Amino acid sequence: xxxxxxxxxxxxxxxxxxxxxxxxxxxxxxxxxxxxxxxxxxxxxxxxxxxxxxxxxxxxxxxxxxxxxxxxxxxxxxxxxxxxxxxxxxxxxxxxxxxxxxxxxxxxxxxxxxxxxxxxxxxxxxxxxxxxxxxxxxxxxxxxxxxxxxxxxxxxxxxxxxxxxxxxxxxxxxxxxxxxxxxxxxxxxxxxxxxxxxxxxxxxxxxxxxxxxxxxxxxxxxxxxxxxxxxxxxxxxxxxxxxxxxxxxxxxxxxxxxxxxxxxxxxxxxxxxxxxxxxxxxxxxxxxxxxxxxxxxxxxxxxxxxxxxxxxxxxxxxxxxxxxxxxxxxxxxxxxxxxxxxxxxxxxxxxxxxxxxxxxxxxxxxxxxxxxxxxxxxxxxxxxxxxxxxxxxxxxxxxxxxxxxxxxxxxxxxxxxxxxxxxxxxxxxxxxxxxxxxxxxxxxxxxxxxxxxxxxxxxxxxxxxxxxxxxxxxxxxxxxxxxxxxxxxxxxxxxxxxxxxxxxxxxxxxxxxxxxxxxxxxxxxxxxxxxxxxxxxxxxxxxxxxxxxxxxxxxxxxxxxxxxxxxxxxxxxxxxxxxxxxxxxxxxxxxxxxxxxxxxxxxxxxxxxxxxxxxxxxxxxxxxxxxxxxxxxxxxxxxxxxx
Ligand code: K7E
Ligand code: CUA
Ligand code: CA
Numbered sequence: 170x171x172x173x174x175x176x177x178x179x180x181x182x183x184x185x186x187x188x189x190x191x192x193x194x195x196x197x198x199x200x201x202x203x204x205x206x207x208x209x210x211x212x213x214x215x216x217x218x219x220x221x222x223x224x225x226x227x228x229x230x231x232x233x234x235x236x237x238x239x240x241x242x243x244x245x246x247x248x249x250x251x252x253x254x255x256x257x258x259x260x261x262x263x264x265x266x267x268x269x270x271x272x273x274x275x276x277x278x279x280x281x282x283x284x285x286x287x288x289x290x291x292x293x294x295x296x297x298x299x300x301x302x303x304x305x306x307x308x309x310x311x312x313x314x315x316x317x318x319x320x321x322x323x324x325x326x327x328x329x330x331x332x333x334x335x336x337x338x339x340x341x342x343x344x345x346x347x348x349x350x351x352x353x354x355x356x357x358x359x360x361x362x363x364x365x366x367x368x369x370x371x372x373x374x375x376x377x378x379x380x381x382x383x384x385x386x387x388x389x390x391x392x393x394x395x396x397x398x399x400x401x402x403x404x405x406x407x408x409x410x411x412x413x414x415x416x417x418x419x420x421x422x423x424x425x426x427x428x429x430x431x432x433x434x435x436x437x438x439x440x441x442x443x444x445x446x447x448x449x450x451x452x453x454x455x456x457x458x459x460x461x462x463x464x465x466x467x468x469x470x471x472x473x474x475x476x477x478x479x480x481x482x483x484x485x486x487x488x489x490x491x492x493x494x495x496x497x498x499x500x501x502x503x504x505x506x507x508x509x510x511x512x513x514x515x516x517x518x519x520x521x522x523x524x525x526x527x528x529x530x531x532x533x534x535x536x537x538x539x540x541x542x543x544x545x546x547x548x549x550x551x552x553x554x555x556x557x558x559x560x561x562x563x564x565x566x567x568x569x570x571x572x573x574x575x576x577x578x579x580x581x582x583x584x585x586x587x588x589x590x591x592x593x594x595x596x597x598x599x600x601x602x603x604x605x606x607x608x609x610x611x612x613x614x615x616x617x618x619x620x621x622x623x624x625x626x627x628x629x630x631x632x633x634x635x636x637x638x639x640x641x642x643x644x645x646x647x648x649x650x651x652x653x654x655x656x657x658x659x660x661x662x663x664x665x666x667x668x669x670x671x672x673x674x675x676x677x678x679x680x681x682x683x684x685x686x687x688x689x690x691x692x693x694x695x696x697x698x699x700x701x702x703x704x705x706x707x708x709x710x711x712x713x714x715x716x717x718x719x720x721x722x723x724x725x726x727x728x729x730x731x732x733x734x735x736x737x738x739x740x741x742x743x744x745x746x747x748x749x750x751x752x753x754x755x756x757x758x759x760x761x762x763x764x765x766x767x768x769x770x771x772x773x774x775x776x777x778x779x780x781x782x783x784x785x786x787x788x789x790x791x792x793x794x795x796x797x798x799x800x801x802x803x804x805x806x807x808x809x810x811x812x
Pocket of ligand 2: 727728757758759793794795796797798801802804
């Protein structure tokens, strides 16, 4: 049932009396909307009792998401895992979680952080232990070709330790992690969609990474925060090496890239360069900061850069002060209100949209006009703003349906608002009779990111919209103090949005992309040659000793390991290498060593190794931990450590 007391005419913002930018005083109410959920009396639609346009109103649409046993989803969704440091893979429209791909944080299922191979990706200290075991992933995006995903790679950020991980989308595994030098709080990430200069390169070759926290550069403990700066980083998509960085003012949130490869942008919420929140929200406007990719790379090539500290990465100057002349500017700070959140590229390639967060508006920036400014053809940078329209309270992120409509989450209003971009531009130009808001839908509750199927590609198909609601409140069985988040799934194929489903998700994923299933071609069985250390034949198995350095090499083939036992001496430094010779997909084996903190899996034709010191004498039954065969329980080998 729709709560009519809250519904608003389509052209009006739901906050008729509250159209001022949010000031410090109102900020207290911002958290109140969250805290007051228990008594369901919070303002701004934070605790709407039921969905507007609920699934019950449209049984037909809701049916689409209930797949029968054996039916496959039509879309993949790649979700950032949040604190679990992984990427989650969902099938849509069902919303079923299919797998999690560990990246930054150890994972007990596969032995991520246990095997030498995964540790080499994650990075270790000199003593062999992992450098980091915490992470905070926010954003995930995939590689492009011709304006659509090409199924090669996805990338995901770790905000805490400023690392970017790459996932191979053939095997759905993380294969590289790169540290961003001199960056704290690496937040937004987006691959480019083609090269700005070379026409033949119509696919992703760069990954842009926004640095959020400004710090002393080099980080030498200076107290005057106005001297801090942050860096915008370009990573090579193939080698994963850091190519260059840009010194900038402000704090980066999200990153977007243009379809022609010429521009990248990040929304800046702290152009005040404040150290405290009241400083960060003192100005009425901040910026959407544009990067002229070709110019930056020309400047690097011409040697117009410095380096910071121990890093060899070239750093060019993109600060406001040094980029006032459009003829030479590497960057352009387009003024947008206030502490903007999110910047998203429309699928027609024309616009970037920044949501206002502390302003109830979205700002539409026309990219050709930004390029004109760089070319000296557009006198005022502000002229690139073709619309700045009110949507509601706390606008954060925007998705697209490929039919000219944008969908923006309203964090404070707990709504998604559907609005027409061309009509918003007409309204902004002066025709105040134009109704640019098409529909509003109550959400549950406080939405952050949203994305539509194929939204961030030129193939946006406008079928479904997923919204990551930060709070689920009353939508699921209570489970103690921490509630799950609520991923809501919405049919956007018609004029009106129809809520289809609530899915509880363990905290706290942020962003995600959704694309057609035929865009990736997963491989189900490895080839032995992918692993230089493979034990290719059971006959190569054995214990190979050089002093106290011992190699144990063995294979698995259901229901047996190639060694029935292996003997070690106390104090041996052991590297155990296991190749799974089974060739059938999903015929995975595990390998656990009791009391030695070892457990990992090997997929068909995969090789993995572990290194440990045989410091406990005795008999240890190493057993298969992954159910593989009727004789799975019997699948063991005996490790004998002599005193
Ligand atoms: Cu994706 Cu700024 Cu981490 Cu929004 S962010 S919710
Ligand atoms: Cu092999 Cu269980
Ligand atoms: Ca600000």
